[in-house]
Amino acid sequence: MRYTLRVWRQRGPEESGGLVDYDVDGISPDMSFLEMLDVLNERLVLDGEEPVAFDHDCREGICGMCGLMIDGVAHGPERATTTCQLHMRHFDPAEPIVVEPWRAAPFPVVRDLMVDRSALDRIVEAGGYISAPAGAAPDAHAVPIPKADADAAFTAAACIGCGACVAACPNGSPMLFTAAKATHLGLLPQGQPERLSRAEDMLTAQDDLGFGGCTQTGECTLVCPKGIPLETIATLNHDVLTAALRGR
Amino acid sequence: MAVSGAILFLYVVAHMVGNLKAFAGAGALDDYGVFLREFLSPVLGYGGFLWVVRVVLLLAVVLHMVAAVQLARRARKARPVSYAHRPKVQGSYAARTMRWGGVIIALFVVYHLLDLTAGVLNPNGVEGAIHANVVADFQRWYVVLAYTLAVVALGFHLRHGLFSALRSLGVASARRAAAVRGTALGVAVVITVGFLVVPFGVLFGIVR
Numbered sequence: 369m370r371y372t373l374r375v376w377r378q379r380g381p382e383e384s385g386g387l388v389d390y391d392v393d394g395i396s397p398d399m400s401f402l403e404m405l406d407v408l409n410e411r412l413v414l415d416g417e418e419p420v421a422f423d424h425d426c427r428e429g430i431c432g433m434c435g436l437m438i439d440g441v442a443h444g445p446e447r448a449t450t451t452c453q454l455h456m457r458h459f460d461p462a463e464p465i466v467v468e469p470w471r472a473a474p475f476p477v478v479r480d481l482m483v484d485r486s487a488l489d490r491i492v493e494a495g496g497y498i499s500a501p502a503g504a505a506p507d508a509h510a511v512p513i514p515k516a517d518a519d520a521a522f523t524a525a526a527c528i529g530c531g532a533c534v535a536a537c538p539n540g541s542p543m544l545f546t547a548a549k550a551t552h553l554g555l556l557p558q559g560q561p562e563r564l565s566r567a568e569d570m571l572t573a574q575d576d577l578g579f580g581g582c583t584q585t586g587e588c589t590l591v592c593p594k595g596i597p598l599e600t601i602a603t604l605n606h607d608v609l610t611a612a613l614r615g616r
Numbered sequence: 617m618a619v620s621g622a623i624l625f626l627y628v629v630a631h632m633v634g635n636l637k638a639f640a641g642a643g644a645l646d647d648y649g650v651f652l653r654e655f656l657s658p659v660l661g662y663g664g665f666l667w668v669v670r671v672v673l674l675l676a677v678v679l680h681m682v683a684a685v686q687l688a689r690r691a692r693k694a695r696p697v698s699y700a701h702r703p704k705v706q707g708s709y710a711a712r713t714m715r716w717g718g719v720i721i722a723l724f725v726v727y728h729l730l731d732l733t734a735g736v737l738n739p740n741g742v743e744g745a746i747h748a749n750v751v752a753d754f755q756r757w758y759v760v761l762a763y764t765l766a767v768v769a770l771g772f773h774l775r776h777g778l779f780s781a782l783r784s785l786g787v788a789s790a791r792r793a794a795a796v797r798g799t800a801l802g803v804a805v806v807i808t809v810g811f812l813v814v815p816f817g818v819l820f821g822i823v824r
């Protein structure tokens with residue numbers, strides 16, 4: 369199959385960029401979106417042109433490195449799917465596909481479709497951990513945890529830090545990410561001692577980094593490849609509010 | 617945002633319920649107006665209670681707007697380069713119309729105050745003759761239309777506003793998510809319908 373792409377090209381963080389049209393031929397419906405870009409890049413290299421830079425690593429939907437704005441939707445048209453797991457059979461060859469990088473002030477474009485998402489690491493550094501004595505893994509039944517809590521914690525822990533929530537949010541807010549990273553710990557006994565300070569510190573870090581504020585529009589959940597629910601944000605807010613009321 | 621919104625919400629509920637007095641005969645609404653002005657008058661003087669409410673409302677409106685403007689400006693700063701291709705966002709209609717919806721409601725409130733509080737834009741416009749003023753208003757289809765548009769906009773604003781405020785206040789945990797969604801929608805519909813029955817009651821001659 370043959371596709372027309374309109375790809376954002378930008379040589380460096382300080383350079384200005386723009387959309388460039390390409391035709392790619394020989395695409396099978398079973399190729400992933402990234403494999404389709406590989407085909408394009410092979411041709412560009414053969415033609416002596418610069419290949420399109422994009423992030424990727426595992427290509428199996430678990431690392432969180434990939435992430436493209438495809439026709440204005442983060443990770444493309446399929447729900448709960450990373451860009452690397454998105455297949456070309458979902459695209460109509462008659463329609464050009466617009467490919468852009470994540471757009472947010474704290475995510476500067478490194479080159480073409482690659483952005484620097486280390487701002488998300490800064491949020492985690494502000495409190496997304498537990499200061500517990502390490503050592504050998506404890507027995508699984510040493511600390512009883514209600515099933516419902518374990519399930520909610522596990523749902524939140526599935527976040528792969530891809531940043532799609534920021535890319536999709538009309539406010540440019542990473543609230544879904546921050547909530548996932550804070551509550552998966554706060555819901556478990558090991559995370560209790562730092563629960564309130566963690567919530568407050570991570571939210572402060574997020575705001576200081578220049579992200580927008582959450583207004584619960586829910587765009588994030590719709591594009592999240594791991595389907596992190598919007599309620600995760602309510603759980604974080606609950607902790608932030610409790611921290612504020614206790615005047616920590 | 618959630619707290620100032622909650623104050624405005626409580627006012628809207630009380631106002632909607634108060635308006636239903638229009639169905640209790642010509643004198644009821646006027647008596648209710650007098651009651652509101654006499655309420656706590658030994659302490660606050662005649663009409664004093666109403667002024668307390670007005671000051672609280674004005675404060676809440678200002679805080680609500682300031683918070684909205686701050687959020688909008690932060691959002692703009694957080695995305696200096698916009699997407700070249702961006703279809704309509706996928707989330708709810710109510711969520712995406714909060715900012716413009718708020719502006720429409722604010723403009724309506726100005727018109728509404730000039731109409732039914734100051735009386736200058738009211739076809740009858742006699743102070744204290746609340747029932748007669750309301751009836752005079754809604755004989756006109758275009759006044760009914762203006763009120764309907766505003767109240768429907770308010771309904772959307774409340775749907776997302778309640779939903780969002782409950783989440784901001786941390787109420788909507790995973791277990792209660794569906795209940796919160798349902799409650800927000802239900803309350804918004806009740807308020808919208810509760811407001812609209814008065815203008816339409818007049819238009820169809822049920823309230824006269």
Ligand code: HEM
Nearest residue numbers: 635649670725728732733746750763767770811812814815
């Ligand atoms: C069908 C819908 C409505 C009707 C029939 C109606 C009727 C009235 C009447 C008769 C008054 C004057 C009361 C008095 O002088 O004692 C009034 C005042 C007022 N209304 Fe409404 N109203 C409606 C909808 C709304 C909505 C949707 C809002 C706000 C979002 C609103 C906000 C106000 C405010 C702020 C005042 C002034 C209160 C004061 O300080 O005296 N109204 N309304």
Ligand code: SF4
Nearest residue numbers: 527528530531533592
């Ligand atoms: S919450 Fe979802 S969209 Fe956001 S970073 Fe985590 S996995 Fe990606």
Ligand code: FES
Nearest residue numbers: 427431432434452
């Ligand atoms: S490349 Fe690892 S999640 Fe897509």
